[in-house]
Structure formats: structure tokens, C-alpha cells
Amino acid sequence: MITTPFRVFLLLLSFYLIYSSMSSQADINKEKVLTANNYFFLCIYAVYVLKIFFDLYFDEPAKAGQYYWTTEKYLWFVMIPGVLTIILTIRYIDYALVLKMALFVCFFGNVASLFNMNFQGGQNMGRMQIGENIQLLNSISLGQFGTSAALLGISQWNRKSNIRIFKIFIGILIILGLILIAKAGSRGPIISMAVPVLVYISARQKNPLFGFIVCGLVGLLGYLFIDYIFQLISYISPVLENRFQRTLLEGDLGREQLFNDALQEFYKYPLGGGYFMVPYRCYSHNMILDAFMTFGIFGGCIFAIMLLLSVVHAYKVMHAEYSDSQWISLIFLQFLCANMTSGAFYINMPLIATIIILFTLPILSRNDLKTENR
Numbered sequence: 001m002i003t004t005p006f007r008v009f010l011l012l013l014s015f016y017l018i019y020s021s022m023s024s025q026a027d028i029n030k031e032k033v034l035t036a037n038n039y040f041f042l043c044i045y046a047v048y049v050l051k052i053f054f055d056l057y058f059d060e061p062a063k064a065g066q067y068y069w070t071t072e073k074y075l076w077f078v079m080i081p082g083v084l085t086i087i088l089t090i091r092y093i094d095y096a097l098v099l100k101m102a103l104f105v106c107f108f109g110n111v112a113s114l115f116n117m118n119f120q121g122g123q124n125m126g127r128m129q130i131g132e133n134i135q136l137l138n139s140i141s142l143g144q145f146g147t148s149a150a151l152l153g154i155s156q157w158n159r160k161s162n163i164r165i166f167k168i169f170i171g172i173l174i175i176l177g178l179i180l181i182a183k184a185g186s187r188g189p190i191i192s193m194a195v196p197v198l199v200y201i202s203a204r205q206k207n208p209l210f211g212f213i214v215c216g217l218v219g220l221l222g223y224l225f226i227d228y229i230f231q232l233i234s235y236i237s238p239v240l241e242n243r244f245q246r247t248l249l250e251g252d253l254g255r256e257q258l259f260n261d262a263l264q265e266f267y268k269y270p271l272g273g274g275y276f277m278v279p280y281r282c283y284s285h286n287m288i289l290d291a292f293m294t295f296g297i298f299g300g301c302i303f304a305i306m307l308l309l310s311v312v313h314a315y316k317v318m319h320a321e322y323s324d325s326q327w328i329s330l331i332f333l334q335f336l337c338a339n340m341t342s343g344a345f346y347i348n349m350p351l352i353a354t355i356i357i358l359f360t361l362p363i364l365s366r367n368d369l370k371t372e373n374r
Helices: 004-023 036-058 060-064 068-092 095-120 127-134 139-157 164-184 188-203 208-224 226-236 238-250 253-268 287-319 326-341 349-363
Strands: none
Touching (some): 036 068, 036 349, 095 326, 139 164, 164 188, 188 208
């Protein structure tokens, strides 16, 4: 309930932007910026929405589910208006301004979150208790917020135009983000942090092979010094250190069971798929498994191809010299990894938005993506 006014504000803002874009006559003859990949994604997304609509309103078990109202709200008030807003206004997005606003929001948000956690005694809480006491975000979302802060900081660290004060600000932001990730006590944000960073290191090298070698060396060092890494984590978050130790010793039995359940559902309807994933049935914690459960082998493969195309575009953007768009690729990879371990595609608007933007970037004017060195 605390975030409801903010969500209502975003919804009203989306309606205003949609109305303004559709009622404007001055831009009708402007060159279209959507690519074939955008239309490919929108077709998949439309089928996804129709599947949710069908299961919500024509499937009796869905109507009785405890998450029916939540899913219905996402369908009408998040999924549809959110995508329409991005599509209709994408040519007007000032990426440099968005980046600056995101940096400051993440900075003050991380400071407020860490202060609240310390005030509530988050150091000694369990993972679920942390989410309950903070109230605004659950532990996974809290960790992902820290991940976004750290990744945004990393994307700006090596800019030649950075002045010393901004460099210090970026360094503090990265540290705050990493601390928040650890204190959240969830393993998903760790993966969402590690994978984009490794891909970023690889993409920024002139020779991609050298980049992969560097990533391999980083992984090897992490393996060799794993005990010291765990010791460092234990100082910040004993909860997270304990969960990692237990995972290495026992495996992630909960996730394995969820994956097995999802595969069994897929085997029931392997060609056309069964039903849209909702938590009262089978919640796999993995959007690719969800796609195969929902659409079968053919639809699942098409969905996976769309994600692969998105990854390729993200890699190209990071490898190029766009000064203010590499952060988009990092945020995309973050939420892509997030949906491999938790959550669902239909509620992940940051992932959906960055996919659309990444497919559009190649034909947008570089003058709209670059900023002058300061």
C-alpha cells in the first residue's frame, strides 16, 4: 500500500503520454524508429498478453486463485499501458537525462534503504524478515535495487569526461550498491550483478577473445579465493554467507524441485503449451521454463530466440562507443538474469522496456544518444 500512490502516478503519467503521442499531428510523417526485431518482440508480447487474458477470464481455476486480482492488475495497469508508452514515446527519450536521474535516485534510495535496515536491525535478520521490516521492497527487489545502483556506477566509471567529484560520487554509489546486495541476503541479485559485469568486461575489449579470457581468469580467481570471499560477505551479511555455504554443500533443493515441477507441466502439453504461469499453479522462478509451459516447444523456442537477439544487441551496444547507452545493456542483462532465478516476464517492465530500446538503438540518431564530454 505504501507504493500505491507512486504506482498510480506512473499510470496517470503513462495515460497522459499515450494521449499526447496519439493526438499529436506534427510527428505523423516522421521516420519510424521501430525495427523488424521490435515488431518480432511485439508479436510475441501480444500473444503473451492474449494468453494471460484467456486464462484469466475463461479458465475457472484461475478465477479462484489467490493471485487472480494481482495478475489482472498487472495486465491492465502495468503491461499494456507500459509497453504502449514506450513504443509511442521512444523517439523522445533523453537517455543522458534518464541516466542522471537514475544515478541520483539510486544513490539516495540506497542510502535510505541501508539506513532503514540498520535502524530495523537488518544485520541479524533472516532474509524474509528484512523484506517485512523495510516494507517498501522484498529482499529480492531490495537486492536488485542495489544491483542497479552498482551497475549504473560501473557503466560511468571509465568515462573520460568524469570530474573528480563525480568520480567519487560514482565510487560511493558502487560501494553502496554492493553493500545493499549483500545485506538483502538474496542470491539472485548476486547473479544479476556478476553476469552483466563479466559480459561488460568482455564486450569492452577490442578483441572479444581476450575479453572471454579475462572473464575466465576472474572466475578462476573467484574460485581460488572463495573462502576469503565468504569471510568478507559474513562481515556484511551473515544471512547471505550462510545461504551460499548451504547451497554449495547441499545444492538448491527448492529451485530444483520447482524446475522439475515446471518440466512435468511442460511434458503434459509439449506442442501447444498448457496455460499461462501463475503462482497458484506452477511457479518455476524461470521465465524460459514459463514460456515453454505456456506456449509449448515451438513458442518456447521463439521466445528464447527473441531473448538471444536481445543479448546480441546488448553486447553490440556495450562494444560500441555510445557514451550514454551502455548502461541500458547492463540493466537489461541484470533483469534478464533476475528472471532466470525469480519473478516472471510479465511483471518485469525494466526488462521489457530495455528490450524494446535495445532493438531501436541501431537506427536512432547518435546525436540523441551521445553527450558532450564535460
